Every structure is written in structure tokens, then in C-alpha cells.
Amino acid sequence: MAPKIFIDGEHGTTGLQIRTRMAGRRDVELLSIPEAERRNAAMREDMLNGADIAILCLPDEASKEAVQMVSGNNSVRVIDTSTAFRVNSSWAYGFAEMDKEQADKIKSARFVANPGCYPTGAIGLIRPLRAAGLLPDGYPVTVNAVSGYTGGGKQMIAQMEDQSRDDAITAPHFLYGLTLAHKHVPEMKIHGLLDRAPIFSPSVGKFPQGMIVQVPLHLDELAEGATLEGIHAALVAHYAGQDIVTVVPLEESGKLPRIDAVELAGKDTMKLFVFGTPGASQVNLVALLDNLGKGASGAAVQNMDLMLAS
Ligand SMILES: NC(=O)C1=CN([C@@H]2O[C@H](COP(=O)(O)OP(=O)(O)OC[C@H]3O[C@@H](n4cnc5c(N)ncnc54)[C@H](OP(=O)(O)O)[C@@H]3O)[C@@H](O)[C@H]2O)C=CC1
Ligand SMILES: CC(=O)N[C@@H](CCC(=O)OP(=O)(O)O)C(=O)O
Structure with a gap:
């Protein structure tokens, strides 16, 4: 029998995209709730408990309630896309490429916390350098980023796409998270293996999907002898053997005049770049x-496939 998958929040932005990715798959059976019943707690509880894997695409509080609903049922495994459990050590963090062992941890986990979009880029750049000893304790890491507006869910999509609304957003690009207390900071710190919280400055552009995450570094504050080439080599070594996270060769990135935030829209891969002038004292790490x-x-579908392969 095909494993049963229930996407709680299937009519929201993340849920719909998971459904699209699963369309036509015969190896799984999708349990579905009518849109009008999406907040019907009793119906959701039934669906959640009837699933082999429940994928939660809900706000944090609703995710916590859903996890409560399956707490007594050991046969349901959960992938949560919210922020609620990402720094909870009893959940596996769903970034399969972040370490050689992580895919196996996801495969055998009952509870998997899907990473945030910005943290995927930031951790993807920072963690290998911490693991290789290139980024020392105390380094003041900054993370600057731009996201497509679908990152703000149904509410922000409506504000961007319906200019007749009272709360319409007219800006083509805006900064937010101005108090420097964005909910992704603890996740970046913990899974980035940082000893000091990064400064995180997010922004949104008037395009639906795409993201650039930047981590600029001063080489003379890194481990002795750190170079642009050495940082690139550490990233290449870290991501060897898989093709979801790739590191762009220096010969290629050195010729690029610009980076387009929407280049990977619609794709499930991530590209990492190391920019700078060879021999100079600064580099800019970029995730696309x-x-x-x-x-x-x-990432949620990737994690589901890993769990189904266990
Ligand atoms: N969008 C993105 O790029 C990313 C989103 N995420 C995370 O994914 C989760 C979902 O976000 P997103 O899809 O963007 O949000 P949306 O607002 O687009 O969708 C959320 C869905 O959950 C439903 N919902 C809200 N509260 C409840 C409830 N109490 N019970 C049942 N259903 C409920 C909403 O229904 P209704 O229409 O009635 O409000 C809606 O269908 C969030 O935790 C978000 O942080 C993670 C990474 C990236
Ligand atoms: C553009 C925008 O608003 N983005 C969201 C993050 C989207 C995302 O990654 O969701 P999680 O919070 O679940 O990780 C924000 O900054 O809150």
C-alpha cells in the first residue's frame, strides 16, 4: 500500500507548492481536506492521525497544535515547515546537505523541522566554514538577504498583487526586520554553529519567488592564511557528492557581472558563490x-522522500 501523506495547510502558499510537486506521483497517496474545511480541527485531527507522514504548512501556533494532535500516535511521522521546532534538539533539522550524517538522521527521524528559507542560504554558507575552522569564534557575522514576496505567505502575496487594498505594498524593494530580532536568527546561530548571533537584515523584492543571501567576510579576521580560494575549496569539499547544493567554480563566478535573484525560481536546488578579488582582503559569500x-x-518533499526511503 502506498504511504499516506497529509499536508495540513495544503491551501496555503507552501502547501500548494508541495501539492504541485507531488502531482502525478503514484508512490504516495495524498489525503486531502476541502478548502472550506481547512480550519476544521476535528477533520484535521482525523487526517493527521490517518497519515504515515503529515507535512505541516501552518503558522507556528497551529503547527504546535497539530503536533499535539498526533502526540499519542507513534505511527505518524511529521515534517513541520514552520519556525516552531527548528531549534528543538529532539527534532531532526531537515537540511540534508548540511553534514554528511544529516540525510541519515532525517531518514530515521519521526519529527523533522524543515529549515527556513533565509537560514538555508545562511547556514549553507557559514556551517562548512565553521566546521573547517576557517571562521573563528567571536567573528561578527552579518547576513543580508532579499526574498521573493511569496515568503510572506498569502497575506503578503495579496498586499503585493492587489494594489487596490488599503494595506497594499507599493515599494519595489523594502527592508524589514529592522529591530534585528527576526525569528530566524536563533536557527542561523545554532545550525550555523556560531557562538555569536549574526546580524540579519532581510528584505523583500517585487518578484514572487527567488532569494539571495549574502555573508560578506573580512579575510584578515578569519583563521590565519584564509583566502578566497581556500574558502571556495572548503565549500566544494563540504558539498561534494550531491547535486542539490552546488558551489559555482571561481573561473565562472569571477566573470559574472551580476546575480539575478530569480534565477532559480521554480527549482529546488541552491547555488553558492564566493566573490571577491584574488589576493584582496574581503570576500562575499552568496547563496541563490x-x-x-x-x-x-x-526541501519538504526532499525530506519526505528521505523518510520514505528509510
Ligand atoms: N512562504 C515561504 O516562502 C515559506 C514559508 N514557511 C513557513 O511555512 C508555513 C506556512 O507558510 P505559508 O504557506 O507561507 O503561509 P500561508 O499563509 O500562505 O498559508 C498558511 C495556511 O495555513 C492555514 N491556517 C492558518 N491557521 C490555521 C489553523 N489554525 N488551522 C488550520 N489551518 C490554518 C491558512 O488558512 P487561512 O487561509 O484560513 O489563513 C493557510 O491555508 C509558515 O510557518 C511559514 O513560516 C517556511 C519557509 C518559506
Ligand atoms: C518575506 C517574508 O516575510 N519572509 C518570512 C520568512 C519566510 C520563511 O522562511 O518562513 P519561516 O519563517 O517559516 O522560515 C519572514 O521574514 O517572516
Whole structure:
């Protein structure tokens, strides 16, 4: 019998994209709730408990309630796309490429926390450098990013796409998270293996899907002898053997005049770049992804497939 999958929040932005990715799959059976009943707690509880894997695409509080609903049922495994459990050590963090062992941890886990979109880029750049000893304790990491507006869910999509609304957003690009207390900071710190919280400055552009995450570094504050080439080599070594997270060769990135935030829209991969001038004292690490691809729904389907393969 095909494993049963229930997407709680299937009519929201992340849920819909997971459904699209699952369309036509015969190896799984999708349990579905009518849109009008999406907040019907009794119906959701039945669906959640009838699933082999429940994928939660809900706000944090609703995710916590859903996990409560299956707490007594050991046969249901959960992938949560919200922020609620990402720094909870009893959940596996759903970023399969972040370590050589992580895919196996996801395969055998009952509870998997899908990473946030910005943290996927930031951790993807930072963690290998911490693991290789290149980024020392105390380094003041900054993370600057731009996301497509679907990152803000149904509410922000409506504000961007319906200019007749009272709360319509007219800006082509805006900064937010101005208090420097964005909910993704603890996740970046913990899974980035940082000893000091990064400064995180997110922004949104008037395009639906896509994301650039930047981590600029001063080489003379890194481990002795750190170079642009050495950082690139550490990233290449870290991501060897898989093709979801790739590191762009220096010969290629050195010729690029610009990076397009929407280049990977609709894809579930992530590209990492190391920019700078050879021999100079600064580098800029850049991650390019789709906020709804490797940044959310693509990663959720990848995690589901790993769990089904166990
Ligand atoms: N969008 C993105 O790029 C990313 C999103 N995420 C995370 O994914 C989760 C979902 O976000 P997203 O899809 O963007 O949000 P949306 O607002 O687009 O969708 C959320 C869905 O959940 C439903 N919902 C809300 N509260 C409840 C409830 N109490 N019971 C049942 N259903 C409920 C909503 O229904 P209704 O229409 O009635 O409100 C809606 O269908 C969030 O935790 C978000 O942080 C993670 C990474 C990236
Ligand atoms: C553009 C925008 O609003 N983005 C969201 C993050 C989207 C996302 O990654 O969701 P999680 O919070 O579940 O990780 C924000 O900054 O809150």
C-alpha cells in the first residue's frame, strides 16, 4: 500500500507548492481536506492521525497544535515547515546537505523541522566554514538577504498583487526586520554553529519567488592564511557528492557581472558563490535559491522522500 501523506495547510502558499510537486506521483497517496474545511480541527485531527507522514504548512501556533494532535500516535511521522521546532534538539533539522550524517538522521527521524528559507542560504554558507575552522569564534557575522514576496505567505502575496487594498505594498524593494530580532536568527546561530548571533537584515523584492543571501567576510579576521580560494575549496569539499547544493567554480563566478535573484525560481536546488578579488582582503559569500523551493516546499518533499526511503 502506498504511504499516506497529509499536508495540513495544503491551501496555503507552501502547501500548494508541495501539492504541485507531488502531482502525478503514484508512490504516495495524498489525503486531502476541502478548502472550506481547512480550519476544521476535528477533520484535521482525523487526517493527521490517518497519515504515515503529515507535512505541516501552518503558522507556528497551529503547527504546535497539530503536533499535539498526533502526540499519542507513534505511527505518524511529521515534517513541520514552520519556525516552531527548528531549534528543538529532539527534532531532526531537515537540511540534508548540511553534514554528511544529516540525510541519515532525517531518514530515521519521526519529527523533522524543515529549515527556513533565509537560514538555508545562511547556514549553507557559514556551517562548512565553521566546521573547517576557517571562521573563528567571536567573528561578527552579518547576513543580508532579499526574498521573493511569496515568503510572506498569502497575506503578503495579496498586499503585493492587489494594489487596490488599503494595506497594499507599493515599494519595489523594502527592508524589514529592522529591530534585528527576526525569528530566524536563533536557527542561523545554532545550525550555523556560531557562538555569536549574526546580524540579519532581510528584505523583500517585487518578484514572487527567488532569494539571495549574502555573508560578506573580512579575510584578515578569519583563521590565519584564509583566502578566497581556500574558502571556495572548503565549500566544494563540504558539498561534494550531491547535486542539490552546488558551489559555482571561481573561473565562472569571477566573470559574472551580476546575480539575478530569480534565477532559480521554480527549482529546488541552491547555488553558492564566493566573490571577491584574488589576493584582496574581503570576500562575499552568496547563496541563490527559491524561497519556496530549497527554501521550503522543495526541501519538504526532499525530506519526505528521505523518510520514505528509510
Ligand atoms: N512562504 C515561504 O516562502 C515559506 C514559508 N514557511 C513557513 O511555512 C508555513 C506556512 O507558510 P505559508 O504557506 O507561507 O503561509 P500561508 O499563509 O500562505 O498559508 C498558511 C495556511 O495555513 C492555514 N491556517 C492558518 N491557521 C490555521 C489553523 N489554525 N488551522 C488550520 N489551518 C490554518 C491558512 O488558512 P487561512 O487561509 O484560513 O489563513 C493557510 O491555508 C509558515 O510557518 C511559514 O513560516 C517556511 C519557509 C518559506
Ligand atoms: C518575506 C517574508 O516575510 N519572509 C518570512 C520568512 C519566510 C520563511 O522562511 O518562513 P519561516 O519563517 O517559516 O522560515 C519572514 O521574514 O517572516
